[in-house]
Amino acid sequence: MSGTARGGRYGSMGAVPTVARWWRTRSDPQRIELYTRWSYYSFLVALPVFLLLAVASDRDTASRGLPLLLAAAVVTTAAALHVTRRGFADRTARPDAVGLAVAVVGGLAAVGTSLAATTDGPSPAVPWVAGLVGAEVLLAVSVVVPTRPLLAGAGVTGLLAGVASALDGNPPLAAAVVGASIALAVASVTVAFRFTVWILDVVVEMDRSRGVQLQLAVAEERLRFARDLHDVMGRNLSAIAVKSQLAGELVRRQRPEAADEVADISRIAEQSLREVRDVVRGYRGTDLAGELAGARSVLRAAGIACTVTGEEAGAALPEPVQVALGWVVREAVTNVLRHSSADECTVTLTGGDPVQLRVENDGVGPEGGAAHGHGLRGLSERLAAASGQLSAGREGDRFVVVARVPVRAVEEVR
Incomplete structure (x- = not known):
């Protein structure tokens, strides 16, 4: 029964990737981009829910204008999602004009519907409908529009909410206070989302600079x-x-x-x-001291914190042992640069017989070291010529390469 479940017509259940494993396969810029993108999408999709909560306090508006209000909100949400998606696809382009126009028209239709539905006195839902649809439009364009125009848009949204409140029958002072409050709320939310986009831009630029540094090295x-x-x-x-x-x-x-x-x-x-x-x-050639110094320099130039311990133990090692361990340092550091998104790397040399070199890093790549198996295989062959051994693989969230070379056996061969 177990054999059928594991290898039957439905394949191996263990092969289905978990969300955590899928998340680990993404680089830091990709993770931040996904978080930012879906934060936008989630907030935009929540607009109809927010409108329902705003209208629920007013039975008159809820009973008369709810269907049209929700229809206008759905149109605004769909257009805002389209504008946002286009913005994330091309960060240098202007907001999609057609999508933005549809979002604005849908938002104005929602405000008009809420005004038309209130016939029994002022409704607190009207200014909040204006604020919500205004925030929806501003969030959609905030992916590519800088902060100052967004603040101006928040002021326009507050003015629209104040005018709608006054048209609904509220006193001018009360309408002005409501408009100012909504403008402040919309500005806060919009600037907060714009800040996440700015962080994404910084991370992407740092990742690009890291690649340029490696090419320069x-x-x-x-x-x-x-x-x-x-x-x-x-x-x-x-x-x-x-x-x-x-x-x-x-x-x-x-x-x-x-x-x-x-x-x-x-x-x-x-x-x-x-x-x-x-x-x-x-x-x-590979000189152990030179390779350790080079590894420290290259990794730090790439923005990876590098710690080397036990460096003094390598000076007394026979030349063949230093050459073999130098190749380990070179290949391991190359793998860190090419196949990981590491933030830190530790190189530890432990004296004795056999002498041990351990290189470990975080930010394990999508395939956990399998992608660079050819280099490690060649490294194993080099160590085998010096009677050494190599092991490499995951240890939790880190990738570890351990090389052991017997000193006495090498000295006897010499």
Whole structure:
């Protein structure tokens, strides 16, 4: 029975992703964007409910104008949702003119309906209907409209509510107080929502800046390599070119010094080859102290807090052990940068035999390390050549890479 439930026609129930797992697969900017977007949608959809609560206190308005009032509210809500969705899709565009016009017309229709339905004296529902539909329109455009125009819109909404209250039969002073109160309430709500959009913009820009910093770090390293290669090869190649011309001239004159020049060319070429190998070795090689310093620098440049402990224990390790652990640091830090949204990373080197290197970070990516399995597999092969072991995987909400290399076994091989 259990086998059928797990692998029958309906598949594995364990494969159905939970909401928590789905949420963890999103990056921080995506989470904030989802929160902001659905906060807007939820508040906008709640407009008909708020109108019902406002009208419920007035039996006259509720009995006569409720159907038309709800219809106008639904039209306003649908248009406001359309404008909001378009705003989130393109933050640089102006509010959708057609959707905004429909929302405004629907809001005015709701206010007019509430005024027409009150025939037995002033109704407290009329100014609040004006305030609610005004807030609905302002929230819809606040995704792309800055704060100052929104505050002006809140003032217009308060004026509309005050005029509607006065037309409903309230004294001018009372209508002015109601209008001012509604303007203040609408302004507070609209500015609060606009602030969440501003936070979203800041987070997105910081994430973009982080990517640019990583690209700059890579470009700087490539520039350093190109500069070193130019410094090494420029002089030697120039010397080879001059001596080649001289040797050619000596050969044409059948001078015995030509053999010396050819031998000198060969010597310079061999020297150049050794120097290029040294440059490449310095670029591709792995020195544990250098890799730890580089990891700290690159991670901090990317906005990730990096803590390195036990660094002094690496200085006394044999060179093969340092090389092996240096590759672990390089690959683990690369994975943190490429496959996670980490805020902090900890590198811990523990002496002994075997020596242990532990790299852990938060902000585990959607696949929890599976996406970079090829790099870890290659790293395992490198450690196996030094009789070491590698383990990597989730530990709670963190991803941990642990490498162990026996010191004594490496020294015996040497």
